[in-house]
Amino acid sequence: EMQLVESGGGLVQPGGSLRLSCAASGFSFSGYWMSWVRQAPGKGLEWVANIKQDDSEKHYVDSVKGRFTISRDNAKSSLYLQMNSVRGDDTAVYYCARVSVVLMLYASTHQSLDFWGQGTLVTVSS
Amino acid sequence: DIQMTQSPSSLSASVGDRVTISCRASQIIGNYLNWYQQKPGKAPKLLIYAASTLQSGVPSRFSGGGSGTDFTLTISGLQPEDFATYYCQQSYITPSWTFGQGTKVEIK
Numbered sequence: 001e002m003q004l005v006e007s008g009g010g011l012v013q014p015g016g017s018l019r020l021s022c023a024a025s026g027f028s029f030s031g032y033w034m035s036w037v038r039q040a041p042g043k044g045l046e047w048v049a050n051i052k053q054d055d056s057e058k059h060y061v062d063s064v065k066g067r068f069t070i071s072r073d074n075a076k077s078s079l080y081l082q083m084n085s086v087r088g089d090d091t092a093v094y095y096c097a098r099v100s101v102v103l104m105l106y107a108s109t110h111q112s113l114d115f116w117g118q119g120t121l122v123t124v125s126s
Numbered sequence: 127d128i129q130m131t132q133s134p135s136s137l138s139a140s141v142g143d144r145v146t147i148s149c150r151a152s153q154i155i156g157n158y159l160n161w162y163q164q165k166p167g168k169a170p171k172l173l174i175y176a177a178s179t180l181q182s183g184v185p186s187r188f189s190g191g192g193s194g195t196d197f198t199l200t201i202s203g204l205q206p207e208d209f210a211t212y213y214c215q216q217s218y219i220t221p222s223w224t225f226g227q228g229t230k231v232e233i234k
Contacts, residue, residue: 047222112175
């Protein structure tokens with residue numbers, strides 16, 4: 001059975017740091033791009049960051065660039081999000097998700113988030 | 127960034143109804159459009175990718191359509207377990223994906 005289990009959330013003061021983890025099982029973790037997506041309380045979904053299978057590419061939403069770092073350990077089937085200089089608007093449930101890449105007609109590839117963890121809540125407050 | 131706008135923001139419907147949710151992109155995105163379902167307190171679930179391809183295991187009452195800038199998600203014969211919030215997401219600009227604001231489907 002496939003599983004993504006996030007941990008590391010909690011209460012952090014503005015300007016502080018937190019490290020989120022996501023433990024994967026039931027699939028070949030090293031074969032997939034992985035993502036972090038967040039959802040502020042009562043709000044919609046926001047993509048945060050992506051990382052390639054071999055760690056050679058990382059991408060971030062503008063609002064977290066220079067503050068957050070995505071990383072992975074394929075030997076441990078784990079994904080991480082290091083959050084530094086956190087702000088109030090970083091308060092959210094953070095989900096890790098697997099990126100599915102499907103080859104379709106005319107050699108087009110379509111990406112989607114086909115499997116998600118249950119999320120971990122990060123609250124930034126003094 | 128590509129902006130995704132869903133309409134309506136919420137709707138009320140009865141079991142058995144046919145429901146259609148719209149999603150409009152701020153620029154042409156071909157068929158690079160995904161739909162997700164989210165129930166309260168739960169993680170989102172992928173329903174449809176590439177605008178109209180049903181994810182494995184998703185009931186056939188869900189269907190997606192459209193291309194370019196205008197897309198739809200249709201639920202034919204709403205079931206009690208379908209009351210949830212639905213999000214569209216563009217995957218045209220990879221990996222800077224953006225989601226719509228969500229459409230909440232409530233029981234009438």
